[in-house]
Every structure is written in C-alpha cells, then in structure tokens.
Amino acid sequence: MPQRRRIVTQRARVRVNQYERDLDRGPANYVPLSPLSFLARAASVYPDKPAVIHGERSFTYAEFDARCRRLASALRRRRVGRGDTVAVMAPNVPALLEAHYGVPMAGAVLNALNYRLDARSIAFMLEHGGAKVLITDREFSDTIDRALGMVKRKLTIIDIDDALHEGGTLLGEKDYEAFLAEGDPEHAWRGPADEWQAICLLYTSGTTGNPKGVVYDHRGAYLNALGNALAFGLTSRAVYLWTLPMFHCNGWTYTWAVTAAGGTHVCLRRVDPALIFPAIRRHGVTHMCGAPIVMTTLIHAPDAARVKLDHVVEIATGGAAPPSAVIAAMEAMGFRVTHLYGLTETYGPATLCAWQQAWDGLDRGTRVEKMARQGVRYPTLEDLIVADPRTMKPVPRNGTALGELMLRGNTVMKGYLKNPRATREAFRRGWLHTGDLAVWHPDNYMEIKDRSKDIIISGGENISSLEVEEVLYRHPAVMEAAVVARPDLKWGEVPCAFVTLKPGAPPTTAEDLIRWCRDNLAHYKAPGHVVFGPLPKTSTGKIQKFVLRERAKEA
Ligand code: ADP
Secondary structure (H helix, E strand, O other): OOHOOOOOOHHHOOOOOOOOOOOOOOOOOOOOOOOHHHHHHHHHHOOOOOOEOOEEEEEEHHHHHHHHHHHHHHHHOOOEEEEEEEEOOOOOOOHHHHHHHHHOOOOEEEOOOOOOOOOHHHHHHHHOOEEEEEEHHHHHHHHHHHHHHHHOOEEEEEEEEOOOOOOOOOOOOOOOOHHHOOOOOOOOOOOOOOOEEEEEEOOOOOOOOOOOEEEEEOOOOOOHHHHHHHHOOOOOEEEEEEEOOOHHHHHHOOHHHHHHHEEEOOEEOOOOOHHHHHHHHHHHHOOOEEOOHHHHHHHHHOOOOOOOOOOEEEEOOOOOOOOHHHHHHHOOOOOOEEEEEEHHOOEEEEEEEEOOHHOOOOOOOHHHHHHHOEEEEOEEEEEOEOOOOOOOOOOOOOOOOOOOEEEEEEOOOOEEOOOOHHHHHHHHHHHHHHEEEEOOOOOOOEEEEEEEEOOOHHHHHHHHHHHHHOOOOOOOOOOEEEEEEEEEEOOEEEEEEEEEEEEOOOOOOHHHHHHHHHOOHHHHHHEEEEEEEOOEOOOOEEHHHHHHHHHHHHH
C-alpha cells in the first residue's frame, strides 16, 4: 500500500509533457490484446487454406472461423458469457481447438480438463471452476459419468461424438455438431473490453493437496503465443502436429500461436508412433511439441511403426528435462530439437535454450550438452533471476552456485482462482517463485538442477537428481531413468535410481550401472541402489518422483 501512495504523489507532481498532451489512447490506436484477433486475421488472409486437419476431415480458415463463431453464438444463446466457465474434456480434436476461440468469443473462460485424471479430481474441478457447460468426448464418458455423480451444480452437457473413436457412451443433451448448428456462423463478437480479462482456467496437478486453478488473461495468451511463434520459427508454411495435449497449458499456447502464423493444425487423438510417423509423412508436418517422454516413445518405436523422414521436423520439448542422449537420438532421426522450460503458471514455455551461431561447428556431444540447458528468457518474458529465495540476491553466474529460478512479466498467470493466499505466496517479493533450483552459467544460460523438493542432500552435499539421470541416460542399455533420495542413517540421504532398460538391451546389472555412474560422476553422487522396472508417470507424462521416493524406502 505505501508503495502505491508514493506513485500517486509522484504523478501529481509531474507536469504533462509534449508527448503526453493531446496524444491520447483511443479505439484507433489502442485495442486490448487478445489471441482471438489471430483467428479473425487468418480467416481473412488465408480463407481457403487448411486450418485444421483431423483424420479425413479438414476445415479451411474460413470454416474454422465460422465454426468458432457458431460455438460462441450457441453459448451466448444459452446465456453463457463473461465470468462463466466452459469445461472441455477431450483429446486433441477440432472441438477442443475451436473452444480456444469460441468460448472466449462468448466472453467466457475455457477450462480444458486433463483427460487422464480420475473422476474425483474432475468433479473437484467442475465444482471449483463453476463450469456451466461441459463439452466431453465419448472416450471419457466413464470418468465423466462418475464425476457428474459427485457434482452438485447443474451443467449443460454436450458430447463430442468423434468418428475416430469407438466406444464410450453419449451423456449429454446433444452432440457438439448439433450444438454448433444452433449458432450463427456470422456471429459478431467483440474482443475483451480489457485485456486483463480471464481467458482460460487450468488446474495444476495437485500432487500436494487440491489442485490450484491457474487463471490466464487475454494479454498473456496473446503475448506468449507470439513468443512461441518467434522462439519456434512458425510461419504460414508451418504444419503443426498436435502431439502435446491441448489441456496442458492450452497446448503451451500453440493453440493460438499456429493460428497467429497462419499455419495448419493437424489434430491427433493419441501419442502413438504408429500414428505420428505416417502423419508427418502424409501432411508434411514441420513442427511439433512434446514432453521428453514423447521423444523417448519415438526413439524406441518398433521398426514397423517408423517412417524415414524426408525433411527436418522441428520438435520443441519441455515440461521435464530432456537428457542430452535423447536430444542426440532425435537429431540422428532427422528432428531438430528446441528446448523449452516453463510452468502452468507461465502459460507453458517461459524460457528456451536459444541457439547461438557459434554452436554450429561444435561436435554433437558438446552441442547437445549445451542444448540440454533450459536457457534464457522468452522474447515475451520480462525478466528472470536465479537467486537465494531468502535474501533475493542473485547467485553468481559460475555454473555451480544453486538458487531458485524466479520469473516475472506479462506472461505470468493472473493468479490462482479463489486462492489469494497461494497467489500471494507464489508472487512474494515481486517474482513468481518456480520452486525449481538452477545454476546460472557465465553465458547467462540457466540450467535447472532439480525441483526444490527433489534435490538429494547426502552428507551435507547437494546432489542434482537430473545430473545423475543425465549420466544414466547415456548408458547404452538405459531407456528411462529417475533418481530420488533414499533415507540413509549415515549420510542422511543417498541417491536411489529407478531404471527401465531398452527393449532387447544386453543383460545389465545394478552393479554395472553403479560402476558406470562412479566412472562418470563424483563418487558420492553415484546411486547406492538401482531398481529395474517401468516408471510411474503423471497424467502429463512426467515421472512421479513422490511415488518413487516411497518405493526407495523399501529398496
Ligand atoms: P506439474 O507441477 O504438474 O508438473 P507444470 O506443467 O506446471 O505442472 O510443471 C512445471 C514444472 O515442470 C517446472 O516447475 C519444472 O520443474 C518442470 N519443467 C518444465 N520444463 C522443464 C525443463 N525443460 N527442464 C526441467 N524441468 C522442467
């Protein structure tokens, strides 16, 4: 509060200068930023170009625009508008993409639900987010049916009855296409009166209690989408394959970025190499995104599913640290990897490992090691520091001092819905506290070493679980690895590794892997235990370290 008073007094004292007098903000020179304007433009510039492809169906930009207007109009006719929530439970199908435009065109807020969640979590989200309408794909009718049994509020249910999926039941009053038919394809919409108006609601995974509802605004969505287009080199020639779930930070805002560039969206219901490789070939895919697990799936796809790429495909990865061995294997297959880092709280990607020309001539090993760093801020993120969270003093840029990564700018969420305490906590001292521990290198690139809760402290020394995993991934027999702390009487904690071996890998023992780590790491960082088997994953494909920590106690 005292800070605000000071600003007001200062303003009162300042005389209006010549650049402020008679140079006012008005409709001609000031329009609230909204990603909805990308669609309006694309529809007028590329009306006949394929905007959305789904199986054998394809919509031009003129059709895509008309379908979104219909959706907005149908929602308005049901009295859905400003401050209302429309939830969608769907894989990457046209209806979910259209909801990214049609719902905010109606003035409402889109809540894309994570379809891998259980009924109880979905019920919590529908209740907490106050959804008025739920658009839901047949594939998830079981979960939704059970969730609706737990929800007290009344919702309008619309079914997505996609020909590309068999099974499931229809739960709602009508099918999505029939709902669109209720709407006017020429529905005249106005963008938000204020760019700070909410556009989307997304729930965090809630591994420690109830999920938090992250709220995005039109301005942040607009900026992050443009940041994406710039960071990932999207142009109107881009053909973007939807290997990243749209429910994950609105597809890291690529839902709007691809449209901003006038590219083509290729929908995909499932991350399956048997679908991905043929789609790349058939549609000439140029760009795609996915967590490192998506890359691992492609690298280890059975031979029958593989197609040799006849052009370079750009893949942006993030959401978890991509081991350099995985980057190298993707490059060998003909992909070019861009490394992004971000959180739900930052509209997805907030930093990237920006390419430097000086790296062009480096050998692959050195290059992928550089690329495995999380890098520098997005062009649309205002600032980033790696600092001691108690003193807020930035750590030295020496590649070894550990601090918390903090971000600020216009692509940081509005806050958590109905949770001012969590919002204050996340934004304390003017920065978004990411909870990620990083080092800052002399070239200003930062590198995540761990989530603060995942760091292993052994005999008073920090051990980055990512660093140990990085070494394990370089072992020729290892497909996936995760390292967590195991309580230890002598050292406090020791690293315990969980490993999945490659299919057909030569016999490899725990001792082999421990030796490999000791040969490639300081000895105290080598795991004391190695457990083989499949790794538990979260609904967004991340390895569930909290589950492994429990297992490690028994290892
Ligand atoms: P959740 O908390 O459910 O995992 P988010 O999708 O918001 O939800 O995850 C954000 C977190 O993912 C970050 O705080 C960070 O720990 C991790 N992360 C994201 N991108 C990267 C990356 N490129 N490298 C390492 N960790 C990453």
